[in-house]
Amino acid sequence: MAFRRTIGASASEDRLEKLVQDRLQPGADKEMIDQRIWDLFGEEWCVMFTDLSGFSRGVEKFGIIHFLQTIHESERILIPIIEDHDGILLKSEGDSFLVIFRNVGKGITSAIKMQQELVIYNKDKIPEEKILLCVGLGFGKVLKIGDTDVFGSEVNIASKLGEDTAEAGEILVTQSVFERAADKHLKFEELAEGPAGTSKAYKLVY
Structure with a gap:
């Protein structure tokens, strides 16, 4: 099964690279090629970017073992929630x-549950062992390349919201998510x- 998945992702990447x-060729019909790319890879998805608040400062202060522990614990808690919400x-x-x-x-439901579970987890933790999550959500037409990556305006905005703008415990969303x-x-x-690329963005009050 793993081999089949590798082939599938590679085939998508190879097709995109060729297109x-x-x-880039002189005289290329870019509009036609763009349409082929969207026909092949264009899909609608809700995109989530997460980041841990103060993580880099924590690594610098407490070292690589602290880094590994925090990553392990965040994955242990959050990945099952993501899977439970498909x-x-x-x-x-x-x-x-x-x-x-x-x-x-x-x-949205997954993001709220993730934050709620971390509130419980952090309750009896010392400050340096708390996991403080920032979340950004976008929704729209994206280019999905196999199961390896997605590209698009909503991807970029969600990334900026989750990784640059959101503070600990916040869930920030694009205009497109808000409307839906x-x-x-x-x-x-x-x-x-x-953030750049959107007229409005919102904080979810949960």
Whole structure:
């Protein structure tokens, strides 16, 4: 099964690379090639980026063993929640996750559950052992390349929200997520300033 998955991801990457090379040729019909790329890889997904607040400072202060412990514990707690909500973990790099969900509702519910579980986990922990999660959510048409990566405007914005803008315990969402969650009896606060690439962004009040 692992071998079949490797072949599948490689086939997608090879096809994309060839089409991009074709697009670079003199006189290439870029509009037609772009449409082929979107036809092959374009899908709608809810994209989640997570980050651990103060993680780099903690590693510098407490060392590599602290780093490994924090990563281990965050994965132990959070990955089962992601799976329970039908999320697909595409990447785990250091203290960050890239996760995709088929719909906004499951992405939001998963994010809330992740934060709630960490509140419980942190209750009896000393400050340096607490896991403080930041989450950014986007939704829209993306290019999904096998099970290795996704690209698109909503991906970029969700990344900025989760990794750069959100503070510990926050769930920040794009305008697109907000619009699709407005009828779910959730509360949101508009941010004073959204990241580049979006007119508005919101903090989920949970």
